[in-house]
Amino acid sequence: xxxxxxxxxxxxxxxxxxxVAETLPKGIIRxxxxxxxxxxxxxxxxxxxxxxxxxxxxxxxxxxASWCGPCRKEMPTIQATLxxxxxxRLKFAIVNTAETEDAVFSFLGSIASDIVxxxxxxxxxxxxxxxxxxxxxxxxxxxxxxxxxALGGRAWNKGAYKKFLDxxx
Amino acid sequence: xxTFLFKKRYLHHTCSITDIVFLFLALLLSAPLIAAENKKDVxxxxxxxxxxIYRSAEQVAAFYExxxxxxxxxxxxxxxxxxxxxxxxxxxxxxxFELDNWxxxxxxxxxxxxxxxxxxxxxxxxxxxxxxxxxxxWTLFPETRDARPGESVSGNITLPMQTHPFSLTLNFARGExxxxxxxxxxxxxxxxxxxxxx
Numbered sequence: 621x622x623x624x625x626x627x628x629x630x631x632x633x634x635x636x637x638x639x640v641a642e643t644l645p646k647g648i649i650r651x652x653x654x655x656x657x658x659x660x661x662x663x664x665x666x667x668x669x670x671x672x673x674x675x676x677x678x679x680x681x682x683x684x685a686s687w688c689g690p691c692r693k694e695m696p697t698i699q700a701t702l703x704x705x706x707x708x709r710l711k712f713a714i715v716n717t718a719e720t721e722d723a724v725f726s727f728l729g730s731i732a733s734d735i736v737x738x739x740x741x742x743x744x745x746x747x748x749x750x751x752x753x754x755x756x757x758x759x760x761x762x763x764x765x766x767x768x769x770a771l772g773g774r775a776w777n778k779g780a781y782k783k784f785l786d787x788x789x
Numbered sequence: 790x791x792t793f794l795f796k797k798r799y800l801h802h803t804c805s806i807t808d809i810v811f812l813f814l815a816l817l818l819s820a821p822l823i824a825a826e827n828k829k830d831v832x833x834x835x836x837x838x839x840x841x842i843y844r845s846a847e848q849v850a851a852f853y854e855x856x857x858x859x860x861x862x863x864x865x866x867x868x869x870x871x872x873x874x875x876x877x878x879x880x881x882x883x884x885x886f887e888l889d890n891w892x893x894x895x896x897x898x899x900x901x902x903x904x905x906x907x908x909x910x911x912x913x914x915x916x917x918x919x920x921x922x923x924x925x926x927w928t929l930f931p932e933t934r935d936a937r938p939g940e941s942v943s944g945n946i947t948l949p950m951q952t953h954p955f956s957l958t959l960n961f962a963r964g965e966x967x968x969x970x971x972x973x974x975x976x977x978x979x980x981x982x983x984x985x986x987x
Contacts, residue, residue: 646939647939647940649937685924685927687852687855687856687924687928688927717923717924717927718919718920718921718923718924718927719856719920719924720857720920723856723857741920742918742919742920742923743919743920743922743923743924743926743927744919744923746923747923747926752931752934752940752942753927753931753942753943753944754927771937771939771940772940772941
């Protein structure tokens with residue numbers, strides 16, 4: 621009996637880790653749970669980042685460039701989200717695609733100065749992830765599999781999108 | 790800086806009645822022109838929204854120069870015609886596009902589009918940095934993809950420079966397995982900014 625209860629608890633706990641709403645906010649799509657491509661980059665301060673080390677967490681992986689209009693609009697909502705989820709189980713990988721430190725610095729300085737992006741300086745990591753365009757956000761589950769993708773820019777700190785993110789806390 | 794200077798100037802400027810009348814007349818006269826321009830460059834029906842923005846060589850050069858592209862690459866890039874296309878799938882179904890099924894034509898002759906492979910060859914020849922190749926690639930309209938209900942897709946389509954307006958026939962497959970009814974849109978008066986002689 622004890623074993624049964626224990627198994628049930630384990631099942632419930634593990635299910636809870638992966639459960640997300642059946643109804644997704646507008647512009648968020650499910651993707652087949654294929655293995656997330658490698659993501660090994662340095663951030664703008666030179667600190668190394670490796671997605672594989674974040675197993676056990678949901679990860680918000682975002683690709684952007686300063687020349688893209690929707691990226692500019694979305695970035696302040698990402699900064700607000702980063703603040704809200706600072707100590708949560710949801711982790712973030714904000715990847716700049718193929719721009720120089722100067723371009724990124726002058727853009728973020730005026731729009732979202734808290735963000736220290738990962739620098740995909742030659743753009744090859746972004747190409748490996750095959751986003752549908754820029755900006756693009758993927759959600760990687762605690763097992764390192766791709767689960768969701770956001771189509772274009774979203775207001776992550778508001779309404780249905782905030783609720784969606786709350787599930788990964 | 791520009792905003793600051795503008796504000797400063799604005800604060801020190803006193804509007805006279807002549808200024809106000811002039812501004813009012815200018816707005817009145819420009820409104821129909823803006824509306825006509827927008828109407829001409831937009832196609833919309835119950836399934837799809839399409840907008841075309843025609844880029845001048847100066848705009849193209851300024852964009853890539855701002856991204857640190859070398860002069861040789863910019864000189865090569867501005868020899869082409871740039872049309873930025875913004876597409877939105879307004880339908881409840883998947884809409885598939887393959888640029889090979891978008892036919893640019895003039896007087897019964899097809900205008901071959903410059904594809905991604907063409908640009909790769911250009912950049913190979915001038916040994917363009919990978920970062921710039923990547924940026925250029927992301928500014929192009931995707932060669933083939935689906936557009937989900939409500940999704941917008943945008944990017945540049947590049948063609949050999951044309952001195953006269955031309956037509957475009959766009960074909961879209963529909964449905965999860967592309968087995969829905971094919972959608973076709975025919976548009977006239979597509980052009981290359983600067984080069985066109987109407």
